[in-house]
Amino acid sequence: MNTSSDNIARAKGDHGFFGHPRALGPLFFTELWERFSYYGIRPLLVLFMAATLQDGGLGFSSTTASAIVGIFAGTLYLATLPGGWLADNWLGQQRAVWYGSLIIALGHLCIALSALLGAPVFFLGLAFIVAGSGLFKTCISVMVGTLYGEGDARRDGGFAIFYMGINIGGLVAPLITGVLMKQLGWHWGFGIGGIGMLVALAIFRLSAVPAMKRGDQLRNREATWDGPAVKREGVGRWVAGIMAVVAVAVGLTMAGYIPLDPVAIATSMTTVIIVCALGYFIFLAFFNGLSGEERLRVGVCFLLVAAAACFWASFEQQPTSYNLFGRDFTDRMIGDFQIPTVWIQSLNPFFIIVLGPLFGWLWPALGRRGLEPGSPMKFVMGLLFAAGGFGLMVLAAQRVVGGTEAVSLWWITGSIFLLTLGEMCLSPVGLSSMSALAPFKMRGQVMGLWFTASALGNLVAGLIGGHVNPEEITQLPELFGRCALALIICAAALMLLVPVMKRYLGHLGTINPKGTTAEQTT
Numbered sequence: 001m002n003t004s005s006d007n008i009a010r011a012k013g014d015h016g017f018f019g020h021p022r023a024l025g026p027l028f029f030t031e032l033w034e035r036f037s038y039y040g041i042r043p044l045l046v047l048f049m050a051a052t053l054q055d056g057g058l059g060f061s062s063t064t065a066s067a068i069v070g071i072f073a074g075t076l077y078l079a080t081l082p083g084g085w086l087a088d089n090w091l092g093q094q095r096a097v098w099y100g101s102l103i104i105a106l107g108h109l110c111i112a113l114s115a116l117l118g119a120p121v122f123f124l125g126l127a128f129i130v131a132g133s134g135l136f137k138t139c140i141s142v143m144v145g146t147l148y149g150e151g152d153a154r155r156d157g158g159f160a161i162f163y164m165g166i167n168i169g170g171l172v173a174p175l176i177t178g179v180l181m182k183q184l185g186w187h188w189g190f191g192i193g194g195i196g197m198l199v200a201l202a203i204f205r206l207s208a209v210p211a212m213k214r215g216d217q218l219r220n221r222e223a224t225w226d227g228p229a230v231k232r233e234g235v236g237r238w239v240a241g242i243m244a245v246v247a248v249a250v251g252l253t254m255a256g257y258i259p260l261d262p263v264a265i266a267t268s269m270t271t272v273i274i275v276c277a278l279g280y281f282i283f284l285a286f287f288n289g290l291s292g293e294e295r296l297r298v299g300v301c302f303l304l305v306a307a308a309a310c311f312w313a314s315f316e317q318q319p320t321s322y323n324l325f326g327r328d329f330t331d332r333m334i335g336d337f338q339i340p341t342v343w344i345q346s347l348n349p350f351f352i353i354v355l356g357p358l359f360g361w362l363w364p365a366l367g368r369r370g371l372e373p374g375s376p377m378k379f380v381m382g383l384l385f386a387a388g389g390f391g392l393m394v395l396a397a398q399r400v401v402g403g404t405e406a407v408s409l410w411w412i413t414g415s416i417f418l419l420t421l422g423e424m425c426l427s428p429v430g431l432s433s434m435s436a437l438a439p440f441k442m443r444g445q446v447m448g449l450w451f452t453a454s455a456l457g458n459l460v461a462g463l464i465g466g467h468v469n470p471e472e473i474t475q476l477p478e479l480f481g482r483c484a485l486a487l488i489i490c491a492a493a494l495m496l497l498v499p500v501m502k503r504y505l506g507h508l509g510t511i512n513p514k515g516t517t518a519e520q521t522t
Contacts, residue, residue: 020158021147023215026208028165031140033200034101035169037108038133039349040177040193042319043342045069046465047327048186056186058119063466066320067262070462072126073316074269077455079134081280084448086135088441090235093139093146093225094209100135101201103128108194112187120254127250138447143208143225145435145443147215157360159432164356169196170349178340230441263463270459277305277452284446290439297437301446303497305453307379308430310490312457313464314386314483315419318345320465321479322412325393328470331406339409347413351420359424375429376498382426383491389418390484397476 016022049065051057060068087096107128114122144162148155173193181189212225252258284290285298323341326332332339366372373381396411430450438446467479 018161020154020161021211021215023147023208023211024144024158024161026203026211027140027144028162030097030200030204030208031162032165032169033196033203034104034136034140035166036173036196037104037169037193037200038129038173039170039345040173040196041108041111041190042069042073043174043323043345044177044181044186044189045072046320046323047341050324051186058122061466062324062469064262066324066462066464066466066468067266068462069320070266070459070465071262071269072130073319073458074266074273074455074462076130076133077137077451077453077458078273079130080138080448080451080455081134081445082448083134083136084138084443084445086235086239087139087142087228088443088445089228089230089232090239091135092227093143094212096135096139097143097204098201100132100137100139101197101204103132104136105132105194105197105201107132108190108197112191112194114187114190124250124254137451139225141435141447142443143212146225147212149219155436156363156428156432159435160356160360160428163428164353167349167352167356171346171353174342174345178342181342182340263466266459266463270456270463273452273456273459277449277456280445280449281305284442284449288439288442294439297439298446301434301437301449303494304375304379304430304433305449307383307490307494308426308450308453309456310487311379311383311386311422311426312454313460314390314457314487315423316454316458316461317465317483318348318416318419320461321468322416324465324468325396325476326409326412328468329396329400329406330409330412332409344412344416347416348420348423351417352424355420355424374498375433376494378425378429380491380495380498382422382424383487383494385418385422385425387484387487387491389415389422390480390487392418393480394477394484397480401474401477 017025017028046062046065046069047057049058049060049068050062051059053059058065083096083100087093091099107125107130110121110125110128112125114125141162144158145155148158173196176192177189180192249258253260281298281302285295290298322344326344327341330344332341363372392411392415396407396415399407399411434447434450435443464479464483467475
């Protein structure tokens with residue numbers, strides 16, 4: 001392996017995107033348009049399924065619709081585990097992103113055509129998006145990580161820029177889909193996401209891959225992203241067999257032979273994910289021939305993933321409970337114009353884009369003075385900000401229960417602002433930490449476990465969101481209050497573990513030329 005100084009020296013000529021490797025630019029735009037496609041449909045899902053048949057929806061109850069959204073988003077993130085494994089052991093990062101993009105585009109096509117072909121095709125489209133995202137999400141993050149050698153001080157800044165692409169897509173998509181849905185119908189709103197995915201496909205194929213290859217040639221190193229880390233035989237046959245079984249199960253379900261209870265499924269999946277994630281961490285740490293240092297890395301990843309799961313269980317209520325609260329209990333009128341409900345989903349990416357430069361300046365400024373909090377403390381801060389956000393929702397819900405017909409939009413805006421502060425403390429740090437800490441031969445799998453925290457959070461958020469409706473109005477303050485309390489308890493528990501985690505991170509040794517550890521640089 002090249003030394004840190006060699007890597008940095010060879011990278012000096014590769015700074016074509018705001019001082020970062022040239023390949024970061026097309027990867028940034030690939031992720032932007034893929035996130036445009038996802039965030040374009042996400043806020044519509046619960047509203048579409050909960051809308052009456054007369055309004056063009058599916059006529060589901062709020063509880064069922066929210067549970068389905070939770071299952072969709074939860075399985076999407078959970079699919080990153082097998083997706084990461086297939087990339088590490090069969091496809092490689094490049095082919096995983098490419099095939100994943102094609103499958104996602106097919107899913108959007110199915111959802112757009114469901115206006116003509118019915119609800120079964122709508123759910124088939126969701127299944128395709130889940131499968132494609134499982135391949136796409138972990139691998140494009142890993143590809144960003146491979147742009148930087150050990151000791152390259154640009155790594156965190158690169159992930160911050162990459163994260164900005166996610167949020168630009170998330171900002172624009174609900175604004176466009178909200179207008180299209182309101183003026184032209186639900187499925188026009190769904191269809192625009194497919195166009196975004198096709199743009200992502202073109203950028204990745206025509207720009208990102210050539211730029212990655214040029215960067216590796218400049219550094220005089222092999223392309224670790226262009227093939228699997230461990231080439232296993234017979235994987236294709238197993239994948240084909242599993243796909244056949246899944247296709248039969250989906251067909252039987254769509255024909256009505258297998259009845260489904262979304263709420264029961266979401267509840268069961270929550271338990272299964274917790275058990276499986278814990279078991280998988282044990283498997284990675286003790287049954288893969290890792291060294292003692294690599295086991296420490298995996299252990300730190302586990303603690304950070306557990307804290308992230310608690311955070312995402314609150315944060316991911318935006319497309320469910322926040323969406324429904326905005327629709328039913330929030331005054332969205334500005335003069336004679338009523339703000340579309342889905343526009344509320346653009347608040348979070350808007351705040352991130354505004355706050356991103358501030359955080360980009362704040363952490364290095366604190367670091368120069370020796371005051372920058374370490375990764376575990378940033379996680380604690382993220383949890384506490386989220387708890388404050390739910391505290392505001394408790395107050396807003398109390399006003400609704402007290403007889404206020406519709407509360408001001410500022411309540412939900414302030415809550416999302418605090419959730420965004422929490423996300424800025426936690427999420428970019430998590431991506432960078434997973435990329436830096438993961439042992440080389442299981443990078444995709446460890447990144448997949450990071451996204452498992454999001455899977456668990458989405459499932460819990462879906463179960464909670466279904467209770468935000470006029471029939472259960474008196475429970476709203478208690479519902480949001482329990483979320484705030486859970487976040488505070490998790491933050492307190494993590495605070496007790498901060499000294500231990502810092503000692504483990506310190507064991508990783510010097511990573512950059514200034515002698516700071518991975519924990520200090522993130």
